Amino acid sequence: MLPFGYAIRNLMRDPARLLQAVLGSGLVVLMVMIAAAINNGMVGVLSASGSAKNIILLGAGSEESVLRSEISDRTAGIAESSITGLEKQVDVRAVSPEIHQMSFIAIDSNDRKQAFMRGVTPRALLVHQGVSVQAGHYVRPGQVMVGRLAWRRLGLPEEALQPGAEIWVEGTPMTIAGIFAAPGTVMESEIWMDLNDLRSMSLREHLSCVVLRLDTGEFEDIDLFTKQRLDLELAALRESDYFAKIAAFYAPIRGMTWMTALLIATGALLGGLNTLYAAFAPRIREIATLQAIGFGRRAILFSLVQESTITTLCGALVASFVAIGLLDGIAVSFSIGSFILSVSPSVAMAGLMTGLGLGLVGAIPPGLRCLLPPLPSALRSAG
Amino acid sequence: MNENNNVLIRCHELTKNYKKGNRLVTPLEKLDLEVKRGEFLALMGPSGSGKTTLLNLIAGIDQPSEGVLEVCGEDIGKLSRSKLARWRAAHVGYIFQLYHLVPVLTAFENVELPLLLSNMSRRDRRERVEHTLSLVGLDGRMHHYPKELSGGQEQRVAIARALVASPELLVADEPTGDLDREAADSVLQLLHQLVEEYDKTIVMVTHDPRAAERAGRLLHLEKGRLLETEAG
Structure with missing residues (x-):
C-alpha cells in the first residue's frame, strides 16, 4: 500500500483545484441534505399529524380529503x-x-x-x-x-x-x-x-x-x-391512515425533490470527474513510475480513491456546517401545512454517504485512465 | 557456480512488435543475449534502434511478443501483469533519465517506496533507507523534497530508490542524459561502485560514449538487431 501521507500531500499540490473540488462536492452534498431534510420533514409532519387512537368520521366517498367531506x-x-x-x-x-x-x-x-x-x-x-x-x-x-x-x-x-x-x-x-x-x-x-x-x-x-x-x-x-x-352516510378512518394517504399523495413531489437532487449531483459528478481528470492527468508518468517500482494498479487506485474521498468528505463537512448554520430550523410550507427543516442524524448520514459515494465513484474513471496505458508509453509521457 | 547459474539475463530470439495504426512495428527482432551476474552492460544505438524496448523488456516493464526472456531465473515473458509487478519489486531497480521522483515525497520517502512492498518493520525500513542514502552520499538531504535538490542529487536519490530493496538487477535508461558533466561523472562512478563493491548487475542504455566507457561490456543495437559486442 502507498502511504496515506502520499494521498494527503497530493491534495495540496494545487490548493485552488482542491478548493474547487471541496466546494463542488460540498454543493452536491448540500443539495442531497436539503432533499433529505425536505423529505424527512414532510414525511415526519404527515406521520406525526395522525394518531392511531383518533378515528375520523367523514362522509362516505370523501376518504381522500376531509375538505370535501360533509356529514x-x-x-x-x-x-x-x-x-x-x-x-x-x-x-x-x-x-x-x-x-x-x-x-x-x-x-x-x-x-x-x-x-x-x-x-x-x-x-x-x-x-x-x-x-x-x-x-x-x-x-x-x-x-x-x-x-x-x-x-x-x-x-x-x-x-x-x-x-x-x-x-x-x-x-x-x-x-x-x-x-x-x-x-x-x-x-x-x-x-x-x-x-x-x-x-x-x-x-x-x-x-x-x-x-x-x-x-x-x-x-x-x-x-x-x-x-x-x-x-x-359515514366512513371511518384512523387519523394515522388518513395522513398516510396524504403522505402517499405527496410521494411524487418528494420523488421530484430527490430526482432534482440526483440530477444536480450527476451533473456535479461529471464536472467533478473533469476536475479529477485534470488533477490526475499530469501524474500519468508518476503513476507509471510507481507501477515500475512494483506497486500494483489496485494499490495505486486505492490511493487515488483516498485522495478523492478525503476531498469529498471535506466537502461533506463544509456542507454539514452550512446546513446546520443556514438550513436547520427553517420552516417550509406546502399546500396543507408547514414543517421545520432539521439536520437530523439521517440527513447528516445522507450527506456523509453522498460525500463518500462521490469520492469512491469519482476517482475510478480518471484513475483508470492513468493506470491503463501501457507502462512504456506512460513512463515516457510528460510528467 | 556453473556457467548457467551465472547468467542473470537470457534472451533467445526475443522479438517485440506492436501495431501503430495499420502498420506492424518491430523495434526488436530475434535478439539473442546473455548477461552474467555482476556485469555492467551498456546498450548504445541510434534513436529507434530498440535499446529502450530491450531495457523495458528486461526490467519487466513491457512483455515480449515472441521468444524467451529469462531474468533472475524467471521466464518473465509468461507472467501476468500483477505477477510481473511483484517480480519487479523483488528483482529490479529502475533508474530513469529524468529521475521520476515523486514530488510530494521527501528523498527519504521516495527511497522508502520499494520497501513498502516488503514486510519490513518501520524501524528496519528506516535503517535501510538511511544506509542507502548515505551510500549515495545524500545522508544530509534525507528530508529534502525533490525540488530542493540538484539534478545530480535527484538522480542519486533515484539510484538509492532503485537500490534500496537490494535487487539483483539495476536497469538505467540514460541515467546521465539530463546531468552536467560533473554530476554525470559522479553518477557513473556510483554505478561502477555498485558493480564492483556490491556485485550488482547493471544494464544501462546511453547515448553518451563516455558513459558507455564505464561499462564492462558495450552492445550496439540498430533496427532491433544486435550489431557488435565490445569490451567497455
Missing part, C-alpha cells in the same frame, strides 16, 4: 351516545365535531391569503392532545387561534399573527385570541375558530367530520357503527 350535524351526538370505549375526561367524551375548509384571510384589505381553517369546540383539545396554547388563550366566539407556523405558511410577518391582532376571515374581522403549538404536525399551520362562527361564515349546514379518541374501544366497532348507520 350531518347530528353525527357527533349519535356517535357519542352509540359508540363505547371512547376516551373521557371529567365525564366529557373525546368527540370533536369539526369543519375544515380553506378560507381567505387578510391582515389588510388588499392582501388576501388562503388559509386552512378548522372550526372547533373546546372538545377539540380532548382529541388533539398534542395541541397546547402557547400564548393568549383558547379560541372563543368572535376570535381565532393561530398555529405557531401559520405565519410561515401564509407568507406573513410573524408579528402579524400575534395575540390581540386583528385579521379578516372572509371579510369578517376577528381577534387573535392565542397561538397554539402542535409539535411536528400540520395543525401548526392552521387557524382555528369557533365551530359555529365558521359554520355561519361559510353558510354551511353540515360538519366536515367528527374526530373521536379511543380509550378501550376498537376501530372495528366504529367501522361497524358507520356500516350500520347507513342513514348518516
Whole structure:
C-alpha cells in the first residue's frame, strides 16, 4: 500500500483545484441534505399529524380529503351516545365535531391569503392532545387561534399573527385570541375558530367530520357503527391512515425533490470527474513510475480513491456546517401545512454517504485512465 | 557456480512488435543475449534502434511478443501483469533519465517506496533507507523534497530508490542524459561502485560514449538487431 501521507500531500499540490473540488462536492452534498431534510420533514409532519387512537368520521366517498367531506350535524351526538370505549375526561367524551375548509384571510384589505381553517369546540383539545396554547388563550366566539407556523405558511410577518391582532376571515374581522403549538404536525399551520362562527361564515349546514379518541374501544366497532348507520352516510378512518394517504399523495413531489437532487449531483459528478481528470492527468508518468517500482494498479487506485474521498468528505463537512448554520430550523410550507427543516442524524448520514459515494465513484474513471496505458508509453509521457 | 547459474539475463530470439495504426512495428527482432551476474552492460544505438524496448523488456516493464526472456531465473515473458509487478519489486531497480521522483515525497520517502512492498518493520525500513542514502552520499538531504535538490542529487536519490530493496538487477535508461558533466561523472562512478563493491548487475542504455566507457561490456543495437559486442 502507498502511504496515506502520499494521498494527503497530493491534495495540496494545487490548493485552488482542491478548493474547487471541496466546494463542488460540498454543493452536491448540500443539495442531497436539503432533499433529505425536505423529505424527512414532510414525511415526519404527515406521520406525526395522525394518531392511531383518533378515528375520523367523514362522509362516505370523501376518504381522500376531509375538505370535501360533509356529514350531518347530528353525527357527533349519535356517535357519542352509540359508540363505547371512547376516551373521557371529567365525564366529557373525546368527540370533536369539526369543519375544515380553506378560507381567505387578510391582515389588510388588499392582501388576501388562503388559509386552512378548522372550526372547533373546546372538545377539540380532548382529541388533539398534542395541541397546547402557547400564548393568549383558547379560541372563543368572535376570535381565532393561530398555529405557531401559520405565519410561515401564509407568507406573513410573524408579528402579524400575534395575540390581540386583528385579521379578516372572509371579510369578517376577528381577534387573535392565542397561538397554539402542535409539535411536528400540520395543525401548526392552521387557524382555528369557533365551530359555529365558521359554520355561519361559510353558510354551511353540515360538519366536515367528527374526530373521536379511543380509550378501550376498537376501530372495528366504529367501522361497524358507520356500516350500520347507513342513514348518516359515514366512513371511518384512523387519523394515522388518513395522513398516510396524504403522505402517499405527496410521494411524487418528494420523488421530484430527490430526482432534482440526483440530477444536480450527476451533473456535479461529471464536472467533478473533469476536475479529477485534470488533477490526475499530469501524474500519468508518476503513476507509471510507481507501477515500475512494483506497486500494483489496485494499490495505486486505492490511493487515488483516498485522495478523492478525503476531498469529498471535506466537502461533506463544509456542507454539514452550512446546513446546520443556514438550513436547520427553517420552516417550509406546502399546500396543507408547514414543517421545520432539521439536520437530523439521517440527513447528516445522507450527506456523509453522498460525500463518500462521490469520492469512491469519482476517482475510478480518471484513475483508470492513468493506470491503463501501457507502462512504456506512460513512463515516457510528460510528467 | 556453473556457467548457467551465472547468467542473470537470457534472451533467445526475443522479438517485440506492436501495431501503430495499420502498420506492424518491430523495434526488436530475434535478439539473442546473455548477461552474467555482476556485469555492467551498456546498450548504445541510434534513436529507434530498440535499446529502450530491450531495457523495458528486461526490467519487466513491457512483455515480449515472441521468444524467451529469462531474468533472475524467471521466464518473465509468461507472467501476468500483477505477477510481473511483484517480480519487479523483488528483482529490479529502475533508474530513469529524468529521475521520476515523486514530488510530494521527501528523498527519504521516495527511497522508502520499494520497501513498502516488503514486510519490513518501520524501524528496519528506516535503517535501510538511511544506509542507502548515505551510500549515495545524500545522508544530509534525507528530508529534502525533490525540488530542493540538484539534478545530480535527484538522480542519486533515484539510484538509492532503485537500490534500496537490494535487487539483483539495476536497469538505467540514460541515467546521465539530463546531468552536467560533473554530476554525470559522479553518477557513473556510483554505478561502477555498485558493480564492483556490491556485485550488482547493471544494464544501462546511453547515448553518451563516455558513459558507455564505464561499462564492462558495450552492445550496439540498430533496427532491433544486435550489431557488435565490445569490451567497455
